[in-house]
Amino acid sequence: MPVSLIVLAAGMGTRMNSDLPKVLHKVAAAPLLHHALQVGASLAPEKVVVVTGHGAEEVARAARDYDEATVTVLQEPQLGTAHAVGQAAPLLADAAGDAIVLYGDTPFIRPETLEAMLAARSAHAVVVLGFHAANPGRYGRLLTQGNDLLAIREFKDATDEERLITLCNSGVICADAKTLFSLVADVGNANASGEYYLTDIVELARARGLSAGVVICEEAETMGINTRTELAAAEAAFQARARAEALDNGVTLTAPETVFFALDTHIGRDAIIGPNVLFGPGVTIESGAEIKGFCHLEGCHVSRGADVGPFARLRPGAELAEDVHVGNFVEIKNAILDEGVKVGHLTYIGDADVGEFTNIGAGTVTCNYDGVMKHRTRIGKRAFIGSDTMLVAPVSIGDGALTASGSVITEDVPAEAVALARAKQVNKVGLATKLFERLRAIKASKGKS
Numbered sequence: 112m113p114v115s116l117i118v119l120a121a122g123m124g125t126r127m128n129s130d131l132p133k134v135l136h137k138v139a140a141a142p143l144l145h146h147a148l149q150v151g152a153s154l155a156p157e158k159v160v161v162v163t164g165h166g167a168e169e170v171a172r173a174a175r176d177y178d179e180a181t182v183t184v185l186q187e188p189q190l191g192t193a194h195a196v197g198q199a200a201p202l203l204a205d206a207a208g209d210a211i212v213l214y215g216d217t218p219f220i221r222p223e224t225l226e227a228m229l230a231a232r233s234a235h236a237v238v239v240l241g242f243h244a245a246n247p248g249r250y251g252r253l254l255t256q257g258n259d260l261l262a263i264r265e266f267k268d269a270t271d272e273e274r275l276i277t278l279c280n281s282g283v284i285c286a287d288a289k290t291l292f293s294l295v296a297d298v299g300n301a302n303a304s305g306e307y308y309l310t311d312i313v314e315l316a317r318a319r320g321l322s323a324g325v326v327i328c329e330e331a332e333t334m335g336i337n338t339r340t341e342l343a344a345a346e347a348a349f350q351a352r353a354r355a356e357a358l359d360n361g362v363t364l365t366a367p368e369t370v371f372f373a374l375d376t377h378i379g380r381d382a383i384i385g386p387n388v389l390f391g392p393g394v395t396i397e398s399g400a401e402i403k404g405f406c407h408l409e410g411c412h413v414s415r416g417a418d419v420g421p422f423a424r425l426r427p428g429a430e431l432a433e434d435v436h437v438g439n440f441v442e443i444k445n446a447i448l449d450e451g452v453k454v455g456h457l458t459y460i461g462d463a464d465v466g467e468f469t470n471i472g473a474g475t476v477t478c479n480y481d482g483v484m485k486h487r488t489r490i491g492k493r494a495f496i497g498s499d500t501m502l503v504a505p506v507s508i509g510d511g512a513l514t515a516s517g518s519v520i521t522e523d524v525p526a527e528a529v530a531l532a533r534a535k536q537v538n539k540v541g542l543a544t545k546l547f548e549r550l551r552a553i554k555a556s557k558g559k560s
């Protein structure tokens with residue numbers, strides 16, 4: 112059965128104390144909104160509608176960054192969660208099947224939980240995701256009788272007795288799309304907040320003779336982010352889970368608690384990750400590759416048998432083929448290193464193509480930027496770039512060519528040639544001794560004055 116998603120993301124997030132809309136704050140190098148969209152994407156929804164409000168343009172851009180097909184709708188003013196869902200109605204007017212409402216600030220709902228909610232729809236017209244709260248605070252309370260959900264009572268409107276209930280509303284709700292919108296249209300705002308509560312649809316459904324039920328998940332899944340403290344706690348929770356998953360998937364983490372993953376990090380089986388490694392967005396590490404300690408990687412691909420670090424930085428567009436070696440204090444950006452390339456030490460390779468089995472000596476720099484434009488460096492196969500070569504791009508080095516140490520290469524080097532581009536050495540016999548004597552004499556005369 113087709114499914115649509117409605118992601119509520121209009122709220123201001125006042126308690127973040129930030130100019131940035133709440134759902135754009137990041138956990139695991141990805142906006143909170145992307146976490147919610149990724150969970151939803153696991154259901155392969157027909158249509159995804161994000162309801163925006165505060166920072167609408169930025170939030171809409173982030174939604175499209177995740178998936179170009181995401182639709183957004185502006186909720187202005189924000190009159191409550193039912194009002195927010197109502198904004199999506201015109202966009203889903205001909206949606207068949209179920210709609211699921213998610214919050215953009217709630218990143219950790221598991222795909223299996225949403226599957227369980229869809230399955231529970233065979234028994235109930237409206238399915239609400241609940242959890243047993245250790246500290247129920249101001250959550251909405253679920254009023255149940257057997258398997259039936261009778262009502263959701265917002266904290267502000269609850270009696271003292273209802274406030275004793277610890278089964279709480281996560282905010283995730285699932286119903287047939289047409290039924291959902293028709294229920295939402297009937298919601299009023301005669302309550303303690305004067306808001307249109309989505310939670311009211313449970314009682315409205317029952318008044319129509321429809322049943323409502325609850326699926327219960329772990330409290331950790333329902334963690335919503337409202338403050339920077341909660342954002343930091345969410346980061347810690349994400350990393351703990353990502354580390355455990357990596358270990359389960361057959362990745363060696365020498366010091367798991369010091370490795371940080373992004374939402375989209377992919378690491379193959381039998382890869383080895385040393386201590387203090389940070390993965391930014393867009394990293395794929397293939398099976399059997401090794402990332403040694405203190406590396407920083409983003410937007411890169413490391414193939415089988417390659418090894419990186421310690422203390423290396425791979426920036427967006429770094430493509431390392433099989434068995435490439437990138438050593439300490441090396442930075443690679445927007446560059447393709449073919450099989451077996453070695454870049455051992457203290458080197459910057461940016462905007463470059465490096466052919467297979469080429470060796471790049473210590474201190475090499477691709478001088479890719481002229482202050483206005485970026486230029487590419489092309490190095491052939493089995494070339495040897497001597498230590499401290501400056502490759503002033505655009506420039507190309509042929510297959511099997513060699514550059515002498517300390518060369519500043521400004522012109523193309525043909526295949527199999529040696530390029531020598533440095534001042535010629537002159538030795539002045541005995542001059543060092545004379546020079547030192549003169550300097551010592553100067554120092555001694557200064558000491559007396």
Ligand code: UD1
Nearest residue numbers: 119120121122189190191192195214250251280281282308
């Ligand atoms: C809501 C639920 C409550 C539940 C809690 C779980 C209602 C009435 N209450 O309360 O039962 O226990 O979530 O966290 O639904 N939003 C909009 N437009 C609006 C209002 C809200 O997009 O007009 C978005 C917010 O950005 C947020 C989400 O909806 O992502 C929830 O809104 P919020 O005001 O935080 O609801 P709570 O009062 O926490």
Ligand code: CA
Nearest residue numbers: 216335336337
């Ligand atoms: Ca909230």
